[in-house]
Amino acid sequence: MKTFLARLSLKARFNLLYAILLVLSVGVLGWYSYWNVWHLLVENTSAHLRARAKPVIEHWISAQGIAAGDSALTGIPRPALRALAVDLTSRNTVACILDKNGHMLVSGKRLPEEPDPPAPQMAYLRRALNGENEITYRDQSGEKAQLVLLIPLRPAPGSTHILGVVQLSTSLQEIDRILFRHGLMLLIAMAIILSLGAGIGMWLTASGLKDLETLSATCRQIAGGHFGQRVPVAGRSDEIGQLASAFNAMLDKLEATFAAQRRFTANAAHELLTPLTALRGSLEVLLRGAQDDPAAVTRLSKGMYAEVTRLIRLCEQLLGLARLESSANLRKKTVHLRSFFRTFVQQAKRLAPQRKVSVAEGPDITLQADPDMLQQILLNLFTNALNHSSPDTAIVFSWRLLPGRVEILVRDFGSGIPKEVLPHVFEPFFSASPERRGAGLGLALVKSMTEAHGGSVTIESEEGAGTTVRIVLPLI
Amino acid sequence: MAEKKRILVIEDEPVISEFLRTGLTYEGYEVVLTGKGSEGLQYLQNNDVALLILDLMLPDMDGLDVCRQIRNRGDALPILMLTARKEVSDRVKGLDTGADDYMTKPFSFDELLARIRALLRRFGQQNEDESIRIGSISLNPQTREVTYHGVALDLTPTEFALLELFLRHPRRVFTRETLMNRVMGYDYIGETNIIDVHISHLRDKLGDKPPRLIRTVYGVGYAFHPEQAE
Numbered sequence: 001m002k003t004f005l006a007r008l009s010l011k012a013r014f015n016l017l018y019a020i021l022l023v024l025s026v027g028v029l030g031w032y033s034y035w036n037v038w039h040l041l042v043e044n045t046s047a048h049l050r051a052r053a054k055p056v057i058e059h060w061i062s063a064q065g066i067a068a069g070d071s072a073l074t075g076i077p078r079p080a081l082r083a084l085a086v087d088l089t090s091r092n093t094v095a096c097i098l099d100k101n102g103h104m105l106v107s108g109k110r111l112p113e114e115p116d117p118p119a120p121q122m123a124y125l126r127r128a129l130n131g132e133n134e135i136t137y138r139d140q141s142g143e144k145a146q147l148v149l150l151i152p153l154r155p156a157p158g159s160t161h162i163l164g165v166v167q168l169s170t171s172l173q174e175i176d177r178i179l180f181r182h183g184l185m186l187l188i189a190m191a192i193i194l195s196l197g198a199g200i201g202m203w204l205t206a207s208g209l210k211d212l213e214t215l216s217a218t219c220r221q222i223a224g225g226h227f228g229q230r231v232p233v234a235g236r237s238d239e240i241g242q243l244a245s246a247f248n249a250m251l252d253k254l255e256a257t258f259a260a261q262r263r264f265t266a267n268a269a270h271e272l273l274t275p276l277t278a279l280r281g282s283l284e285v286l287l288r289g290a291q292d293d294p295a296a297v298t299r300l301s302k303g304m305y306a307e308v309t310r311l312i313r314l315c316e317q318l319l320g321l322a323r324l325e326s327s328a329n330l331r332k333k334t335v336h337l338r339s340f341f342r343t344f345v346q347q348a349k350r351l352a353p354q355r356k357v358s359v360a361e362g363p364d365i366t367l368q369a370d371p372d373m374l375q376q377i378l379l380n381l382f383t384n385a386l387n388h389s390s391p392d393t394a395i396v397f398s399w400r401l402l403p404g405r406v407e408i409l410v411r412d413f414g415s416g417i418p419k420e421v422l423p424h425v426f427e428p429f430f431s432a433s434p435e436r437r438g439a440g441l442g443l444a445l446v447k448s449m450t451e452a453h454g455g456s457v458t459i460e461s462e463e464g465a466g467t468t469v470r471i472v473l474p475l476i
Numbered sequence: 477m478a479e480k481k482r483i484l485v486i487e488d489e490p491v492i493s494e495f496l497r498t499g500l501t502y503e504g505y506e507v508v509l510t511g512k513g514s515e516g517l518q519y520l521q522n523n524d525v526a527l528l529i530l531d532l533m534l535p536d537m538d539g540l541d542v543c544r545q546i547r548n549r550g551d552a553l554p555i556l557m558l559t560a561r562k563e564v565s566d567r568v569k570g571l572d573t574g575a576d577d578y579m580t581k582p583f584s585f586d587e588l589l590a591r592i593r594a595l596l597r598r599f600g601q602q603n604e605d606e607s608i609r610i611g612s613i614s615l616n617p618q619t620r621e622v623t624y625h626g627v628a629l630d631l632t633p634t635e636f637a638l639l640e641l642f643l644r645h646p647r648r649v650f651t652r653e654t655l656m657n658r659v660m661g662y663d664y665i666g667e668t669n670i671i672d673v674h675i676s677h678l679r680d681k682l683g684d685k686p687p688r689l690i691r692t693v694y695g696v697g698y699a700f701h702p703e704q705a706e
Contacts, residue, residue: 270560277560277582278491284585285499287657289650292696296498303491 011209018201019194026193030186037182041175046136046149049168053088053095053151057166060084061155071161073099073153082106084166089114093170097153100129100164117169118142128152128165138172145172211240215247227255267429267440271314275307282307317441321428324448330370337399337406338364344375345397348382354391357382360398365406367475373449380442381410381469388467389414405455408471417461425459446471480506481526481596486516486542487558488535496529499585504645505592513537517545525553527595532559532570540573547574554595558583608643610702613689615643624682634659635678642690642700651697671698 005013060083064076073081081097088095089108096107096117102125107117118139128135128150135150146169153163214231221229230251231244282300290296341359348357378397385395393413400407417425424430428444443459446469450457455473483500487493488511497507508525510516513534520528528546532539543555557575559566567578576598577591607616614623620636622629631639637659641650650658652668659674660666675698679690691699 273560273581274489274492278489278495280582281492281499281585281588282495284662285495285502287654287662288499288585289502289654289658290498292649292651292654296502300495300498303494307491 010212011205014205014209015198015202018205019198022194022197022201026190026197030190034179034183034186038175038179041178042136042138042147045147045170045175046134049093049149049170050134050151052090053149053166053168056087057084057151057153058157060087061153066155066163068155068159069161070155070163073097073105073164078106082108086110088166088168092174093168096167096169098125098165098167100162105164115144115146115169115171116142117167118146118148120165120167121148124148124150125165129162131160131162139169145176146170147172147175208240211244215240215244218247222251227251227258264428268314268318271429271440272311275311275314278307279304314441317445320445321441321448324445324452330373330452332368332370334366335369335371335374336364336366337362340371340374341397341399344378347375348379348395351382352386355386356394358394358396360396362399363401365399365401365475367406367473369453369473373452377446377449377471378408378410380446384442384469385410385412385414385467388412388417393466402472404476405472405474408473409468410471411466411468413466416463416465416467417459418463422459422461426457480504482506482508482524483527483529483592484508484510484516484519484523484525485529486510486513486534486539487529487531488512488533489531492531492558495585499589500592503589511535513539513542517542520546520551520553521549527592527599528553528555529592530555530557530575532557532561540570543570543573543575552599554599556588556591556595608640610643610646613639613643615640629681631678631681632674634674635681638674638678642698646700646702649693649696649699655697 008016060080064080066076085095085097085106085108087108089110094107094109094114094117096109097105098120099105102120102122104117104120109116118141121137121139124135124137129152131152133152137148139146139148149168149170151166151168153166155161155163211231218229218231230248233241233244233248282304286297286300290300338361341361345357345359349355382395389395389412396409396411398409398411421430426443426447429440430444447457450471450473453473455471457472458470459467460470461467481504483505485493485496485500485507487496487509490511493509493511497509500507508519508523510519511534513536516528516530519525530539530542534542539557539559543557546553546555554576555574556577556579557570558579558581559570560581562580567580570578576595579588579591607614612625615621615636617640622631622636622639638655641655641658652671655671656664656666656668660670675690678684679688682689684690687701689701691701693699
């Protein structure tokens with residue numbers, strides 16, 4: 001059952017469930033209505049017959065002068081009994097009188113076309129003899145179904161003595177016909193309700209699920225490479241509308257990520273192509289004959305060496321970026337900031353002996369960080385500061401303690417960065433200056449490395465006044 | 477020898493302009509280098525240039541703008557664009573702006589030379605499709621026919637390539653390595669004395685007797701001396 005359901009589409013499952021519920025509810029209602037009508041008709045008929053029989057019987061008892069102590073019909077002559085039976089017999093209804101053993105004493109049937117009274121059913125008869133007044137049952141023994149009423153004969157109303165039983169039987173033909181018509185009407189009504197209901201239900205499910213189908217069609221198109229596709233939302237606020245807008249939001253994010261990835265790859269390829277062009281061209285020129293000129297060999301070889309160095313550095317930086325995608329590559333250690341900076345500034349001064357490099361020391365904080373990466377971050381920022389400021393200006397490092405974090409500042413007094421390019425400086429391969437020195441990965445790496453530590457990096461710059469890079473790292 | 481063709485190279489990558497300068501100079505062109513579009517435009521206004529090699533990404537201006545300005549001035553000199561952008565739309569844009577040819581990085585220097593020759597030929601500045609005539613030697617690169625004193629010579633492709641190289645660069649001394657690279661391909665690996673074999677076959681076919689057309693420069697290689705071809 002479970003696998004069968006799982007194999008059905010959502011739409012089919014909804015429709016199946018809906019149809020089952022509809023059939024059940026309409027069926028129960030119809031059955032109840034049928035049963036109710038049947039019950040009503042039978043009650044009505046039997047009440048009517050009883051009401052008619054009661055005065056006849058009472059009159060007859062008093063006319064016979066039956067003593068209150070009598071408990072049998074043996075003393076009453078047969079014609080008198082027959083007179084009662086005949087009085088009680090009317091159109092469609094035949095009366096007969098039964099003694100205590102269930103023997104039919106007389107029958108009210110006069111004309112041969114009138115139905116024969118059915119043989120008494122002993123179970124009901126015994127109940128009547130025990131004093132039960134209103135026994136009604138359906139007798140199916142003859143060729144036609146009959147409704148049978150049993151009325152105990154008492155010497156006086158309320159007496160516990162029972163002389164015998166009057167059995168009234170009437171044909172159920174009329175009732176059955178009414179019931180048949182009623183049942184037929186019910187069936188037709190049910191059929192109409194079911195088909196209408198099922199139709200409307202299927203339409204509702206279909207229109208509800210249509211957007212799901214649109215969604216899956218869009219998914220297939222996207223899988224085929226059409227990333228610009230979106231699911232129409234059109235002012236829907238139901239669950240499917242929410243799903244559609246969530247789906248669209250996810251697509252926006254994915255598309256942006258893919259675009260960034262594509263841009264990154266294109267930029268990386270471009271950065272690789274320039275040194276490769278130089279290498280290929282230089283080699284061709286050498287092989288074509290420049291190899292015979294020692295001066296040309298030296299010049300071209302030096303250029304090629306520089307390009308190979310550039311390629312290697314670029315590859316290392318790209319690998320670094322890729323490695324930083326997961327923070328699992330961090331090798332965190334306890335770093336004492338004061339001694340770390342003292343060592344770092346010595347290295348920095350060796351890189352640029354003519355430059356004024358100073359450290360405004362903050363408190364001696366210890367933090368958990370990858371010291372190699374921290375050094376790389378500061379070195380990249382230092383190189384940028386060197387390249388974008390004049391040789392007579394200073395480069396200042398400083399740090400201070402924030403709640404749970406440390407803030408490190410790298411400040412230069414150089415040319416600054418124009419406002420319009422400031423938001424882009426952390427993008428890979430972005431280079432503000434046309435006479436680019438590197439591949440434009442330095443600040444991208446700084447950002448990745450800082451973020452790998454759970455920190456953040458921001459940049460403030462004023463054109464002509466200088467630039468400050470602010471690194472905030474968590475202590476742990 | 478005809479006057480050297482002057483080629484202006486506007487390219488900001490120093491290593492690329494360096495090999496272009498060395499390589500093109502070796503091929504007999506006069507090379508003028510600049511890294512800036514504005515400087516290039518200025519140079520073009522005051523000097524006669526046979527061909528322009530233009531990089532699309534320049535520090536001071538877009539290469540397409542340089543191209544557009546040259547054409548707006550009514551200058552029809554052949555322009556060969558260099559770029560790292562490979563998309564067809566970029567090439568179309570470059571050619572529509574007025575470039576005559578387009579090469580994407582990394583390009584082959586040999587192909588660059590071929591395209592330069594084709595452009596110069598198309599602009600009627602170099603009659604390369606006609607025979608090279610030196611003395612009584614005539615060589616036609618198109619039909620690959622060689623005649624010496626009016627007699628047709630039957631040369632192998634390698635011998636033909638050697639003779640063409642010598643005729644194009646009279647008196648230049650070629651080392652065996654260079655000759656091997658030029659006629660057998662850069663990826664050919666083998667002993668350089670294979671060149672001696674080809675040279676001796678070529679000399680036999682030319683009936684080259686001392687003092688020779690193709691002279692051995694001892695300890696270096698070979699050089700072609702056209703005065704012997706009279």
